[in-house]
Amino acid sequence: MGQRIPLQEQPDTTAPIRVVVVGNGMVGHHFIDQLTAQAETGQVVVTSVGEESRLAYDRVHLTDYFTHRRVDDLMMAADEDYQRLGVTAHLNQKVIAVDRAARTLTTDGGLVLPYDILVLATGSSPFVPPIEGRDRQHCFVYRTIEDLQAITHAAEGARSGTVIGGGLLGLEAAKAVRDLGLATRVVEFAPRLMAAQVDDDGGALLREKISDLGVEVLTGKATRCIEDGEQYRHRLRFDDGDTVDTDLVIFSAGIRPRDELARAAGLALGDPGGVLIDDHCRTSDPRIYAIGECAHWQGRCFGLVAPGYAQAKVAVDHLLGGDARFQGADLSTKLKLMGVDVASIGDAHGVTPQARRYTYSNPREGVYKKLVVSADHRRLLGAVLVGDATDYGTLQQYCLNAMTLPDQPESLILPALKGAAPGPTALPDSAQICSCHDVSKAAIRAAVADGAGSVAAVKDATRAGTGCGGCVPLLTGVVNEALEARGVEVSKDLCEHFPYSRQELFHLVRVGGIRGFAELLEKHGRGHGCEICKPTAASIFASCWNEYVLDDAHVPLQDTNDLFLGNMQKDGTYSVVPRVPAGEITPDKLIVLGEIARDFGLYTKITGAQRVDLFGAPVESLPAIWRRLVDAGFETGHAYGKSLRTVKSCVGDTWCRYGVDDSVGLAVALEHRYKGLRSPHKLKFAVSGCTRECAEAQSKDIGVIATENGWNLYVCGNGGMKPRHGDLFASDLDREQLIRVIDRLLMFYIRTADRLQRTSVWLGQLEGGVDYLRAVILDDSLGIGDELEADMARTLSGYRCEWARTLDDPEKLKRFRHFINDEGGDDHPRYVRERGQRRPARANERDGGAVIAS
Amino acid sequence: MNQNWTDVCDLHEIVPDTGVCALVRGEQVALFRPAGDDQVYALGNYDPIGGANVLARGLIAQVGARLTVASPLYKQHFCLHSGQCLERDDVAVPVYPVRLSNGRLAVGPARRAERRDDAA
Structure with a gap:
């Protein structure tokens, strides 16, 4: 085991070991985190010295800073935590010398710190090639x-x-x-x-x-x-x-290890650089460890965070008396670069002698996949994925755990043959699920056994999935499997009142001709209902029968947004979004919008969906606002509903010199056709007039792009939180064909999707995927095509603008007041003027008196 | 005693299984009329988590044996009997007694919110 100087050589064994960590980056911080968690009280005193002005932050996600511009979102270490753990942190201090004989180090700020154990986590510096002019400004x-x-x-x-x-x-x-x-x-x-x-x-x-x-x-x-x-x-x-x-x-x-301090202190270095370490992460001085990008182990330095974390863990274990050894690290990488998935696993270049390759290349979809396997075709040695990295988790597991490949290894990357991938059940307990934090399947099962009952709880308990996040889908599978194995039912029931999925409930409503919640509850449910099943039932009734949402029977079922036909904002007021089909609007109507916004003092913003959002309308002002809008020819925009929002369009051949067809005309027609259609979740469409795709149709539930030969239809795309490019579903359609396909597809979605499931997720969970969907919709493999079209026609025929209808009904308008016994309004909201408009005061502004008025 | 009760509205003005907001001696009170019986419940209208006067506009939701209202802002449940927030032990809203006579509803003075209705 070698001499273990730190513990045994302490003259006074009861005195704490003074550990000084040079560098407070991700790895240095991880070391401190692990050490303070594992050491017994009074066993160590930890000091951290860093040359940057702040504690450790997430360098892996550094680029996200450009998106959110918030340093706090990147921070990993916090002053309070260090104080609580008794860790002293010196920032803005660069260590300039180590006196190994005296066991002290000196900083450029004049600090002299004694140590028993020194840990070098100095990281690396960017390599700047010796180009003339590299020191220029900018x-x-x-x-x-x-x-x-x-x-x-x-x-x-x-x-x-x-x-x-x-x-x-x-x-x-x-x-x-x-x-x-x-x-x-x-x-x-x-x-x-x-x-x-x-x-x-x-x-x-x-x-x-x-x-x-x-x-x-x-x-x-x-x-x-x-x-x-x-x-x-x-x-x-x-x-x-x-x-x-x-x-x-x-x-x-590229990067170069920061080894200058070690060099000056006379520690052994690797070739070409880096502080030489053994399997315990110890340098040539047994009192000094080196971890992370500055460390050189068996001929190389590691430039990724996972090996650094693994080294930190080994060093902590060794200095506390354990015998852990660093055994190299998985260098597999998966990332999304400007929306392009790229992944590399193991021996990606096939340098292992006699390695064999399988490749799949699809230039139309822009996908390239390669497997590197052993000479006997039984083991996966490495892989490269470009354009589609969904197989990453599976392939990494095959590689890390040396699992036996299927007889046809190509089945792992060929789209038509997929499904052969092993579920979490097939993975051995030793399988490493999270490589950032080195969490095995066994550790995740243990966490579930200890009471962690959800993916979030398992993340808290094990840290799995909290590094790069790439393993979360696999983690979810393992957690669900463990929960099921423990008899925890992973239920598909809608809620405690209905033992059915949304799809089953839809079927019951449609076939049974059920039109009200009381009847549905009596026949198929129990209890009083809740905020899950009531709006779901309302949505199903609307999809099937399209009755007025504010009928007395339906009023108790509607979320506040549907009930008041507006979107509730954080202060309890509503936003107003009139329909502007395809984003085309006359100057007169635009002026009306402006006048109404001005007269009612509404904060005004152009939305991403090519319309205008008017914020800050108290409930009692909604009828007056809508009276004017309806009189000016506007209809409700359903921004509040799980229903069609907009059909975005580019200007197409109406004006554009590149346009090949009338994208605005088609978009207007589609928006009028499907407006008011209630669905499991919101629906967004777009139509582009040429392949330049200015309307971003491929990121919509329904996307249409004009070609010289007709319309190309893309389906089940998504922007937002989980972007997904739509699949090209059918090509060169005329307008009539296009509408029939959309009718069928949307009605099939409405029938079969789960509650609040966008089309992109729905397609992902549809067994057989887009090929199955094509068979059902285009080839009518289930023989329900006519029925779907008829259902759609019936539903659409019931459309009437909900606001126009509400304004015509004095009884319904009674709901639009704040108090049932007083004409006044809510006096709680407070506003502040900013950039010429009013917005809700933030908490500190309310307290600080910056407020203008309610 | 009588001056402690504030007359608010007719029972039939509240659509069954919905809520309304009433102004009671300057305070905003949310009244809820669950389906199936004529019992009406009253809670403070202010959602302490969302920080807005909105509870009357939430959906009445049964959670286990309890009747609650789900806040329209962030969906936490508040028990119609006790005012207790089911998701946060440390949060509760005030509860008001409600009296029904001759079809009219009246609201009495707030009972202070209890931390947990099942605590000793």
């Missing part, structure tokens, strides 16, 4: 929050940005440059992008996809120097004589 690296802030600053007034380095981090940086609104270019020295992770074919596809996104990709280019540009700040000159001009440059050409 040349950056991409590693810290400060770097990102400087890049953001420099992007103001810039038009173009160039990233030198087309690896993983370089493409991250390119995404950031693009998100900052600059023309973006990537320059890579190697002949392909992500040379370390993908092969030539995968790299070619990746390049194509990234170029499609408007990023210029140059490969096989060595930058010789950076000099003054003419129209732009810089000019890059390459070895082959070519030049490009750009306003800012980001170097992302």
Whole structure:
């Protein structure tokens, strides 16, 4: 086991061990976190020294900073936690010397800290190639929050940005440059992008996809120097004589371990760099450990966080008297680069002797997959996935656990043959589910046995799924399996009042001709109902019979949004969204909207769905607002309903010189056809007038794109939280064919989807996927095509604007007041003026008196 | 005694299985009329979690044996009997006594919200 100096050599065994950790990055913080959790009280005293101005933050998700601009969202360590754990943290202090004889270290701020055990977690620094001109202004690296802030600053007034380095981090940086609104270019020295992770074919596809996104990709280019540009700040000159001009440059050409401190202290280093460590993560000085990107183990340094965490765990165990050993790490990577899925597993390049390859390439869908297997075809050695990484979890499990491959390994990547993938049941207990936090299937089952009854609880208990998050789908499967094995029923029942799924309930309502909740409850349910089953029943009744939502029988079932025909906002007021079909509006109607907003003091915002949202209407003002809107020819926009929202459109051949068909005309027709259709969740459509796709139709539930030969229909796309590109469902349709297909598809969705299940998720769970859906809708394999069309026709024929109808009914208008016994309104909301409009006061503003009025 | 009760409205003004809001001596009170009986319940209208006067506009929801209202903002349940929030032990809303006579509803002074109706 070797000598274990720290514990045994303490002259006074009762004195705590003084542990000093140099570097407060992700790995240094993880070490502290683990050490304080595992050490007994009084066993260690921990001090952390870091040269950055803040405690550890999530560098893996650094690019997200450009999206949210909130440093807090990235923070991993907190002052309060360190105080509670008795950890002293010195920030803005760079360690400049280690005196190994005296066992002290010195910082550039003059601190001298004694240690018993020293842990080097100094990380790495970005490598900047020795190019002439690299020190010019507006040349950056991409590693810290400060770097990102400087890049953001420099992007103001810039038009173009160039990233030198087309690896993983370089493409991250390119995404950031693009998100900052600059023309973006990537320059890579190697002949392909992500040379370390993908092969030539995968790299070619990746390049194509990234170029499609408007990023210029140059490969096989060595930058010789950076000099003054003419129209732009810089000019890059390459070895082959070519030049490009750009306003800012980001170097992302790899990293180098920060080993200068170890070097000065005389510790053994690896070749070409890094602090040499043994299997216990100990350096050549037994009192000093090195972990993370600065450490060199068996010929290499690791630039990913998972191996760093594993090393931190080993070092903690060893210094507390254990015998854990670092055994290398899984370097599999999965990420989404500018919307393109890329994954690399194990021996992606097939360097293992006699390795065999299986490849699948689909240029139409932009998918490339490769398996690297052993000579006997029984073991998966590695894989490359570009364009579709849904198989990542399964393949990684085969690779990590040396599981025996199916007789036809290609079944794992061929779309038609899929389904052969093993469920969580097939995985051995030793299977590593979360590689960031090294959590095995056995650990997850143990957590469930200890009472963790949901995925969230298991995440809390084990940390599984809280690193990169890539394993969450698999984690969910393992948790559900463990729960089921323990007799916990993973129920598909709608709620405690109905022992049926939404689909079953829909069937019961339709076949039984049930039109009211009391009848439904009496025949098929129990108890009084709740906030789950009541709106679901209301939605089913509306889909089947399309009766007026404010009929007395339906009033108790409606969520407040449906009941008051508006969207409740956080202060209890509502927003008003009139329908603007296809986003086309006359100047007169636009003026009416403006006048109404002004007269009622409504905060006004253009929505992403090409209409206008008017916020801050108290319930008692809704009828007066809608009276004016209806008189001006507006209808309700159903922004409050689980129903069709809008059909977005580009201007198409009405004006655009590229348009090939009348996208606005079709969008207007579709919006009028399906308005008011109640469904399991909201529905969004779009129509683009050419393949430039300005209406973003592929991110909608129903997307239509004009071609020279007719309309192409895309289905089940989604934007928002879980973006999904729609599937091309049918091509070259005329308008009549298109509408028949949409009628059938939507009615089939309404019949079979779960409550609050968007079409994208519905399709994902439909056995047989899009091929099955094509068979049902296009080939009428179930023989229900006519029935679906007839149901749709009946439902649509019952449409009438709910606001027009409500305004005609004095009884219904009685609901639209705040008090049943007083004409007044709610006096609680308070508002503040901002950018010329009023908005609800935030809590601190209410307290601070910045408020204008209710 | 009588001046403690505030006359509010007719019972039939509340659609069965829904709620309304009443102004009672300057306070906002949410009245709920669950389906199936003529019992009416009254809670404070202010949702302490959402921070807005909205509870009367929530759906009446049965959770286990309890009748509750689900807040329209973030869907926490408040027991119609006790005012207790089912999701948060430390949150409750005031409860008011309701009297029905000759078809008219009257609301009495608030009972202070109890922390847990089943606690000792």
